[in-house]
Amino acid sequence: MDAFGLYLVVTDPVTSYEDVTTAAVSAGLRYVQLRMKNTPRKQVLATAHRMRDITQGTQTHLIINDDPELAVAAGADGVHLGQGDMPLLEARKRYPSLRIFGLSTHSYAQMEAAKSVMPDYAGVGPVYATPTKAIPDPVLGPEEAGRIVQASPWPTVAIGGINEERLPEVIRAGAINFSVVRAVCQSMDPYQAIVRLQTIWREAFDARYGVK
Numbered sequence: 001m002d003a004f005g006l007y008l009v010v011t012d013p014v015t016s017y018e019d020v021t022t023a024a025v026s027a028g029l030r031y032v033q034l035r036m037k038n039t040p041r042k043q044v045l046a047t048a049h050r051m052r053d054i055t056q057g058t059q060t061h062l063i064i065n066d067d068p069e070l071a072v073a074a075g076a077d078g079v080h081l082g083q084g085d086m087p088l089l090e091a092r093k094r095y096p097s098l099r100i101f102g103l104s105t106h107s108y109a110q111m112e113a114a115k116s117v118m119p120d121y122a123g124v125g126p127v128y129a130t131p132t133k134a135i136p137d138p139v140l141g142p143e144e145a146g147r148i149v150q151a152s153p154w155p156t157v158a159i160g161g162i163n164e165e166r167l168p169e170v171i172r173a174g175a176i177n178f179s180v181v182r183a184v185c186q187s188m189d190p191y192q193a194i195v196r197l198q199t200i201w202r203e204a205f206d207a208r209y210g211v212k
Helices: 017-026 041-055 068-074 088-094 108-116 141-150 167-172 190-209
Strands: 006-010 031-034 061-065 078-081 100-105 121-124 156-158 178-180
Touching: 006 017, 006 190, 017 031, 017 041, 017 190, 031 041, 041 061, 041 068, 061 068, 061 100, 068 078, 078 088, 088 100, 100 108, 108 121, 108 141, 121 141, 141 156, 141 167, 156 178, 167 178, 167 190
Parallel strands: 006 031, 006 178, 031 061, 061 078, 078 100, 100 121, 121 156
Antiparallel strands: none
16 A cells, blocks of 8 residues: 555645645655646746755655646656646657656546556645545535545545545545645644644555554
8 A cells, every 4th residue: 555645736825836746745755746727838938847846855756737748848756647648658758858747647447448558646635625626526425535545556646626625525535645736735834733633644545444
């Protein structure tokens, strides 16, 4: 079981992309993803380069949302692909310098279909309703998200509307790792927000999976 807790997606932080990335590295997160929708590509790349400077040589992998070409240009560790993005097998073939390929899944059927491409990890959601996507996918709920996670042969990240209050329920229902956007990006102290979430996750995870 690959349990690392928070996979942080950085979108429109109230502090800055650099501050949130620095907080993620300081807190020892395994993943930080840059997601900038409806933003000029040049601006996204410049932000990605600054985040790469912060994550370079640390334990925190930099992932770029949607765009494997930009991920390569930024020197990122990997790319996260949605169901409507470049097919994962094609991205692996075209961009061999990327080491990590994540995939969004929104149903049990999509998780089963993903077995033919074997992502390095998969997002599972949305667990709850969330305003972070212009066209949201149907809400799974914590129980169905947990069922999908438990059937997955690779690391998974539950995502969508998760916050400090909802996180224990998500883990109790069978999730292992989780992702947030607003719970960290809307905080004026992103490091403390990360630490609180990781503490809540660890307590819930230990209780759910019997870790002493």
